[in-house]
Amino acid sequence: MEWENINTYAKQWVKEAGVKIRSSFSTALNISSKSNANDLVTNIDRDVEKFFIEKIRKTFPQHRILGEEGFGDELDHTNGVVWLIDPIDGTLNFIHQQRNFAISVGIYENGIGMIGIIYDVVHNELYCAMKGKGAFINEQHIPSLNETNVHKAIIGINATWATENKRIDYRKIVPLIQNARGTRSYGSAALELVYVATGRIDAYISMRLSPWDFAAGVIIVEELGGVASNILGEKLNILEKSSVFVAKPGLHQEILNQYLLK
Ligand code: 2AM
Ligand code: CA
Ligand code: CA
Ligand code: CA
Known part of the structure; x- marks a missing residue:
């Protein structure tokens, strides 16, 4: 109550x-x-x-x-x-x-x-x-999320992360962008997280967010069976700034194993 x-x-x-x-x-x-x-x-x-x-x-x-x-x-x-x-x-x-x-x-x-x-x-x-x-x-x-794979996926990611930057080796990101069906960047982490929740995009990756950026969105995504972590696959913590990686089930594992942790 x-x-x-x-x-x-x-x-x-x-x-x-x-x-x-x-x-x-x-x-x-x-x-x-x-x-x-x-x-x-x-x-x-x-x-x-x-x-x-x-x-x-x-x-x-x-x-x-x-x-x-x-x-x-x-x-x-x-x-x-x-x-x-x-x-x-x-x-x-x-x-x-x-x-x-x-x-x-x-x-x-x-x-x-x-x-x-x-x-x-x-x-x-x-x-x-x-x-x-x-x-x-x-x-x-909102219906629960189904599994998908990189070749069928639209990925929410800012172009910054495919250029030389101090948070991730962009050579891990370029093949992901090349293999995905498409990419999008909307400039609002909260909206990009609910776009994953509603299946408008299949994954969202940001290298640097604060707890207030992801706190609400990850609850909504996880409620629908989506997976949320940082880019190393570790649990998010609401006391810390971190990278954020959310995706449909299956796709989360694929991107982690084949790209981010490679
Ligand atoms: P904001 O608009 O509330 O600041 C932009 O790509 C997304 O990243 C927005 O969700 C934005 O939130 C967030 N963001 C987090 N830290 C930022 C920063 N230092 N500068 C700009 N945007 C930031
Ligand atoms: Ca914000
Ligand atoms: Ca703000
Ligand atoms: Ca701000």
């Missing part, structure tokens, strides 16, 4: 945050840079995160919160209930395109993913899963 209650509140707040984001389209954005000139944040990212934190603190004062924009708590352990919030995932798309971004909210208990919510605000598509209770787009049930 308690999780149903948390889920109801979380979905309601995500929808309300979506209304705020939609109404921001008619206002001037206040844009600043963070770690580098292309790492941008807006007043809306901050306002939406603060909105969630205020609601959670009032309704569930014992829960802890990790948010990208830093208004939540510092986390050094996973005990209890933790909300991982990315108020706008795909900020560059939000600024440049006013589409291809999402709100991402993952809720964990003692390190185990319980609720994942990703809201594609512009398309009014709310993806959610509760552990063991299935996954949905709006109120529509």
Whole structure:
């Protein structure tokens, strides 16, 4: 009952945050840079995160919160209930395109993913899963994922990882791209994760994400039988930045054995 209650509140707040984001389209954005000139944040990212934190603190004062924009708590352990919030995932798309971004909210208990919510605000598509209770787009049930292989797969990956970079030997990635049916890059990890969950793409690989980027998406993908790990096949940890590799069953093993670990 308690999780149903948390889920109801979380979905309601995500929808309300979506209304705020939609109404921001008619206002001037206040844009600043963070770690580098292309790492941008807006007043809306901050306002939406603060909105969630205020609601959670009032309704569930014992829960802890990790948010990208830093208004939540510092986390050094996973005990209890933790909300991982990315108020706008795909900020560059939000600024440049006013589409291809999402709100991402993952809720964990003692390190185990319980609720994942990703809201594609512009398309009014709310993806959610509760552990063991299935996954949905709006109120529509999402079917479980079937096995596939690299030759039939569309892989979500950013072109950066097929060029010389400091996180992976790109010579492992080039053959994967050559053998796959196609590749896509959407610029929002949360959306790419739900695209795997809905079978629009078959796998998604990123060499560097933060816990709020993947927390919700991996819950939804795993609920449908997809496999989530880092690029070495190790379990993801919500306290750490890491690479993220999710794929349909079978395909995950194939890419790991034939490409990433080769
Ligand atoms: P963001 O828009 O919330 O920052 C872009 O390829 C994807 O990677 C987005 O999901 C983006 O999330 C995420 N990302 C993670 N770390 C990033 C960084 N340092 N700079 C830009 N995007 C980052
Ligand atoms: Ca960001
Ligand atoms: Ca993000
Ligand atoms: Ca963000």
